């Protein structure tokens with residue numbers, strides 16, 4: 001019987017090849033099943049995990065209770081914040097924002113945005129620090145430490161005196177220097193398409209190029 005070795009080898013190899021492809025897909029199918037349940041990266045988020053982050057401070061939500069003074073806050077600041085934001089809150093150019101100074105500079109050609117010069121509400125500063133800082137260990141401050149370090153930020157910016165005791169009630173009495181520096185888009189009937197010239201002339205807004 002005639003026997004073509006070339007043809008036989010060719011068949012055998014391509015057969016093996018297609019078996020391998022099949023085996024490959026079967027393996028993916030088998031191994032992906034348990035993976036869906038347990039081994040894939042990421043897990044479903046639990047109510048408990050959500051509640052840890054669902055802590056935003058809005059107009060009517062209660063603030064966490066706690067208290068602190070700038071004197072206590074200075075210690076925490078130097079330990080947990082100064083490495084990035086500088087000993088006096090001067091920041092690190094282009095890397096870590098300055099937290100103090102710049103009051104009155106926003107309408108100049110060299111604006112410096114800080115807690116003192118920019119943030120309109122003291123409660124927002126508390127909310128931000130509470131959820132996000134220190135950057136390397138967010139939510140690690142207890143509430144007394146939180147109030148203390150935030151009071152130190154206000155003190156640094158000459159917004160409160162050294163003996164001020166910051167707590168969930170006294171925080172509302174603080175008037176931030178830039179409180180009136182914001183406009184309400186709805187009240188003023190403006191939006192992102194309003195010409196810059198109109199913003200300048202009608203609202204006296206200083207716009208930098």
Ligand code: HEC
Pocket residue numbers: 076077080081082083084085095096097098099113114115125128129133134135136149150
């Ligand atoms: C490892 C570095 C690091 C440490 C430590 C750190 N921060 Fe920050 N902080 C940052 C960075 C980076 C940002 C800017 C984050 C952004 O804009 O998304 C920031 C932003 C802030 C802001 C907002 C500034 C602004 O005007 O936008 C405040 C307030 C602040 N930090 C307070 C603190 C306090 C208080 C501590 C200590 C309890 C602290 N940070 C520790 C890196 C750090």
